[in-house]
Structures are given as structure tokens and as C-alpha cells.
Amino acid sequence: MSMPLSILEIVQACNCVASVESLLQSEDYYRFEIGGKLVGLVSADDITTLQIACSKSELPVFEFDTQAKAFTFSQWCGDRQSRSDAVAVLLSQMRTTGAWASLAKWRNELYPVYGESDDNEGIAVMIERAASYNFGIRTFGVHVNGITKSESGEVKMWVARRAMTKQTWPGYLDQIVAGGIGNGMGVWESVIKECAEEGGIPENIAQTATQGGMIQYFTRSELGLQPETEFVFDLVLPEGFVPHPTDGEVDEFYLWTLDEVVEKLCLDLFKPNCAVCIVDFLIRHGRLTPENEPDYIEIVENIHCPLPFPAPKYPLKR
Amino acid sequence: MSMPLSILEIVQACNCVASVESLLQSEDYYRFEIGGKLVGLVSADDITTLQIACSKSELPVFEFDTQAKAFTFSQWCGDRQSRSDAVAVLLSQMRTTGAWASLAKWRNELYPVYGESDDNEGIAVMIERAASYNFGIRTFGVHVNGITKSESGEVKMWVARRAMTKQTWPGYLDQIVAGGIGNGMGVWESVIKECAEEGGIPENIAQTATQGGMIQYFTRSELGLQPETEFVFDLVLPEGFVPHPTDGEVDEFYLWTLDEVVEKLCLDLFKPNCAVCIVDFLIRHGRLTPENEPDYIEIVENIHCPLPFPAPKYPLKR
DSSP states (O other): OOOOOOHHHHHHHHSOOOOHHHHHHTTSEEEEEETTEEEEEEEHHHHHHHHHHHHTSSSOSEEEETTTTEEEEOTTOOSHHHHHHHHHHHHHHHHHHTOSGGGGGOOOOEEEEEOSOGGGTTEEEEEEGGGHHHHTOOEEEEEEEEEEEOTTOOEEEEEEEEOTTOSSSTTOEEESEEEEOOTTOOHHHHHHHHHHHHHOOOHHHHTTOEEEEEEEEEEEETTEEEEEEEEEEEEEOOTTOOOOOSSSOEEEEEEEEHHHHHHHHHTTOBOHHHHHHHHHHHHHTTSSOTTTOTTHHHHHHHTBOOOOSOOOOSSOOO | OOOOOOHHHHHHHHSOOOOHHHHHHTTSEEEEEETTEEEEEEEHHHHHHHHHHHHTSSSOSEEEETTTTEEEEOTTOOSHHHHHHHHHHHHHHHHHHTOSGGGGGOOOOEEEEEOSOGGGTTEEEEEEGGGHHHHTOOEEEEEEEEEEEOTTOOEEEEEEEEOTTOSSSTTOEEESEEEEOOTTOOHHHHHHHHHHHHHOOOHHHHTTOEEEEEEEEEEEETTEEEEEEEEEEEEEOOTTOOOOOSSSOEEEEEEEEHHHHHHHHHTTOBOHHHHHHHHHHHHHTTSSOTTTOTTHHHHHHHTBOOOOSOOOOSSOOO
């Protein structure tokens, strides 16, 4: 068994990209821009593949400026619909040719890229989730800490073990309910949906979840880049309630004391961004303080990484 | 009565300095460095006065590099004690000559500047609080939200009106208990001390406060620059308890519903950083969410401003 890590090491393993500037200075990344706004970052390797894929079309989807190390949509992709359609066609060709390995894990779930005027929900383009890491776009998710409180006040937390068949991080520990906000859904809408799908939590219980805030990190994994905003919720579950996944995404649930959760956390058994949500939970509930954690200030800074990409104004105007 | 502001406008009024880089690019600021680390920022005007004050001494405290727009301690000020002593002498001369107007509001309270190795509590120098805004050093404070919960679950918050005789922001609304962490004190130590002094809250009640996290902003006021880290606490007070200040710093206390608090907040009646603490409280307790606040993401980003100055590792090693 490996040595336990410090909590700062745990959060830095997730928030591992220092800044957009550091990536751009490394010369290995291109700016992905829409309407002059930076909406993502793509590695030079992925740019090469993307350029080849685009060159096969008479009407290329993207225009590349190798001098400025930036690319954007061609003029004929002038609005949300045309951009989304064009990217969908391009990515499905790239999936067929195996241009990007990530596309083998096609999700059939569209992620919104914000940056457009508000009257269009702020969405500039929708992109297949599997390619989100290649485009380095800002993503959004909800994480729900499912807890129980005994009469004496002891708090326990439900923890999920991700199914070995999950596309990402199989077998790692996870929140009872967590998911990306896809298809232009709202935040609360996503909480209710994920509670039902991932935890088998009925809507009347899910409705009692309370939002505790929002965390942000800029992470990089073998999948690619991911600047992510997570909306965090706490949900007090009845003591007799046992979660039961309805979508096959979880192998097992555990009900652990917070000490047990912290032990697994420092053994690096949690999916990295789920670990960050747990750390945020411990901070919000006064379990982690400057009195017991010397890296307190640096930890809080690491879970609130500024992300210089356009954000939506929720609730979305439909 | 003025028009209500949005909550984003309220937090941006406090977190009004975009970044260190923006200040340095403006050419109006000098870097204050110790041991090669950036520990503060000083305006060109204040630099001029500081240079004049230093030039009157045979053994100047600071060395200025006008080319690099930076200054640091002279070699003879090589440790915490010698630096603190030298600054104290210099500032008291400047107070006498009226070099910096801020020094008329001398506090007799020393603020730590971090950046030294850990075996010295991390403190590189202690500087009189009144001059902290001139040096643009990172400051630390505690804010305690004093609340009551009725049997039906209604939350009310105690709000203080700052005495008209306060050095800063007289007559503005404030948390029941809030204060800067001076003299190299610890975080929890400061909570207990401020609870007693500012709210007349006995230690047995103060001990039940729970920490909810930490917020950060980079503010500028007529006093100068202030990159600040605030540790935030919630304290549930017994329903019959009435706070009574023991130090004359508060004129009056009010017990308001959260709706009333938000109303005063948007009328800009709170001291700016206290307003930010209230916004953080509303976020942590699920009163402010993406469902009711379109600027949610930007608000949370503004109350977690990264501050690129050395931070202490609490609890301080005495």
C-alpha cells in the first residue's frame, strides 16, 4: 500500500495546470477562440490531427492561424446550430478514422461551450462530450455529498465505487451522485436527474439537497485538459435509506465516518475531482481548519482556481 | 435613497483590483520584495515619500531599484527583528513629519508579513497596521456571522453598525464580530479575542463557532491597497442573547432576517469586505444559487481571488 498523501498533494493532483498563461507559454497549445473569446485550449498534437481532418473537407470547419497559435470556426459556421452540426459531422468522421483515441469512448452527450450572447442561452456551440478534453473547453458538473446524521450528531458519508466498466476512472471512489451538466441542462435539473440515475434517490428526497457553493480546478489527465466548474450540494439521507444505482455506473456503496473518508482520500483512492469535492465538504463543515491543516490557505486557493473562459448565466433562458 | 446594486456589483466593489499584473503594467506601482519574494505593492507616490524618508538616514532601511520598479530591505536588515525594528523607527519618523496621511491613524498593532522560512513562524517582518495599505501587504482577518435559529428554522443574523469614531468605514454595517489578525496571533485565538472585545460574547459561546472556509479579495480604497484573506465562521447564538460591545467600536446591533440583510447589502450599507462575507454566507447556506442568481459563477470567482503573496502555515509554530 502506498504512503498517504497530504491533502494539499491530493488537491494539487487535480488542479495540476498552473494557468492558461503557463500552457500558452509552453508553446504546446493552441487557443480555441469563438468571436474573439478564448473558449478552450488544444494541444499541438491534436491540432495536427484536426488540421488533417479539416483538410479533407471542401468546406473546412476551422481556420488555423499557426503564427498566432490559435484557431476558430470558419465564417460559414456563424451560429450555434451551424457550428454544432459542423463539429458533429467532423468528429464522427474523426471517430471513424480513429484520429483521436478519445472518440472511441463516444458518449452521445453534448457539452455546451459558452461565449455567445445571452439570448442564445449563452451557448456558442455544442460538442460531443468525449471530445471535450481535446478541445480543452470549460465543463460544468454537479456533485452531491450524501450524508447521514445520527441522533448524537455523528456524520457519515455515502461513497460510491465507480463501475469497472466506466469510461473514465473505473474502480475509483466517488460521491454518491455526481455528473457533468450536458445538453444545455440547468444545475438543479442535473442534480435531480443524477440523484435518480446514479443513486436511485427519489425526487422527494433529492429536493432536500442544499447547495454549498462551487469549486473550480484546471486539470489535465491522459484524456486531455479540463478546466471545470463543479456545483456542490449536501444531501442528508434518512438513516435507513440505501442508495441503489439504476444506470449500472456504480459497483458498490459504502457508508463511512468522515475519518474513514479522509483515510481513503489520502490513500489516493478517490477520483481526483471527487477528492476535491470531499475536501471542500470538510472545509465548509469546519472539519478542516487552519488549526489542524498547515496548508489550509493553499488548499482553499487550489479548489477555487480562476478559469478565464466564458461562463453561463444560470438559470438558462430557454 | 440610491438604487440597489446587484450582488456582483457589491462583491466587485470590494474585489476591485483585477490582478497584480494589471497593477504592475500600469507603471504606477513598485514591487515590495523580501528575499526575492513579492510581499507587497507600493504606489509610485508613496515610493517617492518613502525614498525621501530613507534618504534622511545614514543607514537607509530600504534599497530602491527604479529601473526594475522594485524595492527591498537593505542588507543590514537581514532578519525579522532587525527589519521590524528598522521599519518601526522609520514609520514613526514619517508619522511625525506627516509623510503618509495614513499614519495619523496609528493603530499600535503590528501586522505580520510572511515570506520567511517556517522556523520563524514564516514572518519576515512586522509592520504597523496603519501602514499596511501603503505597503500593499497581504493581510489576514476573521469574520464571524452571528446568527439565531428559531424553532421553526428561521435564521436571523446579528449585524453591527460601526462606531462613528472608527478609524475606517465609520457608520457602516458590519459582522457582529470581525477583526484583523495582528501581532502574529493564530486564527482561532483571534476569533475568541474578537468575540469578547467586539460582541461581548463569552468564551463558552464563542467556542461553539464553526469555520465555514476562507474568502479572498484584492481591494483598493482611499487608504491604499489590500490583498486580504478572511477566515469565515458561523456562530449560532442563543435566542435571548444580546451582543454588547466592550471596546466602543460598535454603535448598535440589529437582529435581521436574511431578506433584510440582503436588502441592506444591495443598498451598499455594509463595509465592502463585510458585504463579501455575507455573500459567502448566503452561498454556503444555499440561499444564493445558480437558480436565483444569474451572476453566480462570477460572484464565487470574485470572492476567491488568488493572491500571489506568501501565506502562513497555521497554526504558527511558537
